[in-house]
Amino acid sequence: MTAEFSRMWPDGLEGALGQLRVANLTTAQCIGITTVVLLVSLLYRYASPQIDPREPPAVKPGIPLVGHIVGLVRHGVDYFEALRKSQRNPVAAATLPMLNGKVYVLWDTPMIHSAIRHKNLTFDVLGMEFAQRVFGLTDVAMAKLWGPDHDIETSAAGVMMQRIKAAMQGQYLHRMNVTALDYIADQLNDMDSAGLKIENLYQWLLYFMTTATSEGLYGKDNPIRQDPSLVDALWEFEGNMQPLFLGIMPKLIARKAYVNREKVISALIPWYMSRKDQAPDTAEVLKVRANTAREFGFPEEEIGRLEMALLFVATTNTIPTLYWFVTNVWLRPDLVEEIRRETLPLVKLSSREGEQRRLATLDISQLEGSAPLLVSCYRESIRLGNQSIGTRRVVHDTMLTDSAGNQHLFKAGVDVMWSVKAMHHSGDVWGQDPLEFDPKRFKEQDKFDRAKKQSYLPFGGGKHLCPGRNFAFAENLGFVAALVVGFALQGLDEENVRLGIATIGEAVAKPPTDARGGAVVIKRRQGWEDVDWKFTC
Ligand code: HEM
The missing domain is CATH 1.10.630.10 (Cytochrome P450)
Structure with missing residues (x-):
């Protein structure tokens, strides 16, 4: 049983079925709902990307797996700023899990400048992907x-x-x-x-x-x-x-x-x-x-x-x-x-x-x-x-330092983004x-x-x-x-x-x-x- 499931249903499967029965559902309906919940929580756990403790802290989306994608579609270039404002304590950067991948978002201006200039972070690869998809090469x-x-x-x-x-x-x-x-x-x-x-x-x-x-x-x-x-x-x-x-x-x-x-x-x-x-x-x-x-x-x-x-x-x-x-x-x-x-x-x-x-x-x-x-x-x-939205792809694992002197690990293959609108x-x-x-x-x-x-x-x-x-x-x-x-x-x-x-x-x-x-x-x-x-x- 996953940790998420245990949190949601502390009395285990029996307890979960018991609670659902109180809601006047048939045993078949209770088992069906419980199975779906179990499957979603398993998917959430195993499909979520692994995050090294040295990477920027994860900001989990409200809707599992797709919440950040939904947020980006709904709020466009304003999403990263809305996310920054929703954090209780200011953070320099965050890891946003998306499906079974992740994206880093940077909020610390000096660290954004380091990212832009770092040789391990490039736009070329993204440019190639963009060219193939958008121009149909x-x-x-x-x-x-x-x-x-x-x-x-x-x-x-x-x-x-x-x-x-x-x-x-x-x-x-x-x-x-x-x-x-x-x-x-x-x-x-x-x-x-x-x-x-x-x-x-x-x-x-x-x-x-x-x-x-x-x-x-x-x-x-x-x-x-x-x-x-x-x-x-x-x-x-x-x-x-x-x-x-x-x-x-x-x-x-x-x-x-x-x-x-x-x-x-x-x-x-x-x-x-x-x-x-x-x-x-x-x-x-x-x-x-x-x-x-x-x-x-x-x-x-x-x-x-x-x-x-x-x-x-x-x-x-x-x-x-x-x-x-x-x-x-x-x-x-x-x-x-x-x-x-x-x-x-x-x-x-x-x-x-x-x-x-x-x-x-x-x-x-x-x-x-x-x-x-x-x-x-x-x-x-x-x-x-x-x-x-500034963007780079990390080509080799790279450490970047924020303005408070903290170091963050950025893993190869992951995209780093920042909002120029928020800065402007x-x-x-x-x-x-x-x-x-x-x-x-x-x-x-x-x-x-x-x-x-x-x-x-x-x-x-x-x-x-x-x-x-x-x-x-x-x-x-x-x-x-x-x-x-x-x-x-x-x-x-x-x-x-x-x-x-x-x-x-x-x-x-x-x-x-x-x-x-x-x-x-x-x-x-x-x-x-x-x-x-x-x-x-
Ligand atoms: C006001 C007008 C323009 C704005 C605001 C603008 C903005 C930008 C931005 C934000 C980038 C990405 C830079 C980065 O990620 O560090 C870029 C890249 C680029 N721009 Fe412009 N641009 C403008 C006009 C032009 C014009 C007129 C041309 C060509 C005649 C051009 C050619 C390029 C090229 C080739 C790149 C890719 C550079 C690279 O990846 O090395 N841009 N531009």
């Missing part, structure tokens, strides 16, 4: 990604990830920025005196910035620009992909995501097969990934499928972030004025020989140093909107109104203490620190700076803007469908009607 393709040694460091996937870092810096980053910003400038320059009537701000930003971002990746022969219905397909896939994480029967359980994914992939496959990635204006990161795949014998016809991942990571967070940035700024007319005063000196106006229109040149590389309020609004929008929204760190948008929060460096620095993790860290963050910065800041100086955005109402809750797997929250900015008009500002925009880096 075949077993042959996966075998090529893993390589014969099945060692992540020497695998095609590992080498690819090491190589892309350099491919998104310096001259390569510059080329991506220029190509994407050229597209943004062309669209702004096309605007006539009547302006642009937009029915739904979020939807418009999706189209506009997905095309700009894909232009930065694919260059002028951009498959997304050639078929704008692919933008819809990409975001329909993105918004419905969660069931694909299960990796079973994708056509059946994730029909919408599946159909739209295949639509995007069927445009990318011929693009890569005809080697359009080798054109001089495609992003270096795109070339490096495709060339590494070929070097490791990855099937040519699956490169387009693998590379949907790049399009996905480049857009999924950048564009919702831009929405929060735009709405946070334009809901505050005084702030728009203040940013305009700050940014105006960075725009050089010049006349062109033989041209009636003047040229407004904005050097993006100056924004970081010379537009601190604009940059602060961007970071503050990211702080509020970014609600990711913590009142202990950010003060009394952590959920308020404070435009100057990131400008006032003297108030920016160590706790705030440590608790701001929108781009992850360690060897997986987001390599696309500088590209996203250039696109988002360049667009907003030009909009502030040369254009007016009219009709934005706070009734139409509300922060959503990210689902598991999303880093940046999307606005709920009834709060996507509504209808707005973008017009050239008085005195700026005869201007063409140009971005330099």
Whole structure:
């Protein structure tokens, strides 16, 4: 008899049957119920994972075996924080039993930083699993990604990830920025005196910035620009992909995501097969990934499928972030004025020989140093909107130390998670109104203490620190700076803007469908009607 059973029925089987008989049940019913209870308690005991006393303490779920899974499904990215608050004494980390496995959750900020940087904790393996399930890579393709040694460091996937870092810096980053910003400038320059009537701000930003971002990746022969219905397909896939994480029967359980994914992939496959990635204006990161795949014998016809991942990571967070940035700024007319005063000196106006229109040149590389309020609004929008769950897989048993000096054992093969939302929204760190948008929060460096620095993790860290963050910065800041100086955005109402809750797997929250900015008009500002925009880096 199990300990759980003894606790529930201290007088043993006889006592249990006796109590059930009091409830006027037949002997057969009593035996049936008792058998079920016994089976559940046996399952609970033997299916529960073994936990070493050096591992973080176990937090058992209310519903045996599946309680934490139910909690994650119900509360999404808020579950870990709810669990932390439910603990009588604060703990640095916990082990969450799930079915016959377990997951570690970290709450101690310094220990989260150790986890992010530790060489034994990696994202690569999780990334591979994600790619196979979400983008539908075949077993042959996966075998090529893993390589014969099945060692992540020497695998095609590992080498690819090491190589892309350099491919998104310096001259390569510059080329991506220029190509994407050229597209943004062309669209702004096309605007006539009547302006642009937009029915739904979020939807418009999706189209506009997905095309700009894909232009930065694919260059002028951009498959997304050639078929704008692919933008819809990409975001329909993105918004419905969660069931694909299960990796079973994708056509059946994730029909919408599946159909739209295949639509995007069927445009990318011929693009890569005809080697359009080798054109001089495609992003270096795109070339490096495709060339590494070929070097490791990855099937040519699956490169387009693998590379949907790049399009996905480049857009999924950048564009919702831009929405929060735009709405946070334009809901505050005084702030728009203040940013305009700050940014105006960075725009050089010049006349062109033989041209009636003047040229407004904005050097993006100056924004970081010379537009601190604009940059602060961007970071503050990211702080509020970014609600990711950080994740690593432990590859070798590892000890990590929490801020109180206690050591915890993290066992190989188990996933470690932490809530970035909890850190970004913590009142202990950010003060009394952590959920308020404070435009100057990131400008006032003297108030920016160590706790705030440590608790701001929108781009992850360690060897997986987001390599696309500088590209996203250039696109988002360049667009907003030009909009502030040369254009007016009219009709934005706070009734139409509300922060959503990210689902598991999303880093940046999307606005709920009834709060996507509504209808707005973008017009050239008085005195700026005869201007063409140009971005330099
Ligand atoms: C505001 C926009 C963005 C946000 C908030 C964001 C956020 C993140 C986060 C949280 C991670 C995981 C880091 C970790 O676990 O330590 C990540 C990884 C990554 N991001 Fe971004 N990202 C953004 C834009 C981009 C763009 C524009 C690109 C590409 C053009 C990109 C490419 C990647 C890649 C390739 C990785 C995987 C890195 C690795 O595992 O080594 N991201 N990003």
